[in-house]
Amino acid sequence: MRTLCSSTLIGEFFVIGFAGLVAMNTSDLSTATVWTVSGVAMVLCLLLCGMVSRPGAVQIGWALQVGLILSGFVVSTMFILGALFAALWWASVHFGRKVDEAKARFAAQAAAERSA
Template identity: 35%
Template structure:
């Protein structure tokens, strides 16, 4: 079985890296939006293919879904968070082709904002708890 770099470098007693709650929340929102974008593409294809070439609708919609999923891989970088905001605007702009996206898009943008804000707060609290735990362990070596 092939091991990842992290698996090869692990040794007993190695502390586990803390995962970012903010990144987890952001990834969840973007992943769900990818599904919504895919299904919105199918709806727009069904309703508007007589106005817009069907191939164009499918290519743009599938590309949007891929970009939403692909952005999840780069969320540790600041530019990816800004790309996420831009993708929120794109999702809302789909409302010009399917009016229901004027409802769904802002709800996802609100979820994106809440996930980033709450995730950052939870990450700060976890870091503070970890720091306090280390300080306590230094003060109480017998434990």
């Protein structure tokens, strides 16, 4: 799960940065406000990459996805990109857990075969 979720978060890091550039030029918000919000979200993406396997990290990731969708009120394209990344986040969590379960099952099976 960690690899899939981290890949999604790194993609979001770049999208948030580019959205910050667009918002800086097209919105009525000050440059400081845009980069404070964008910077916090970008740092959160990077921190979550290392914390994905910890309790509560997936929920924080969902909150980040909601924030990404809501950023569409500033940069309208972010409604679409936010929904796309929310779908990618769901897929990363869902299929990542399945992959982790399969790896654990195969490791247990290999350990049982070695001991037999």
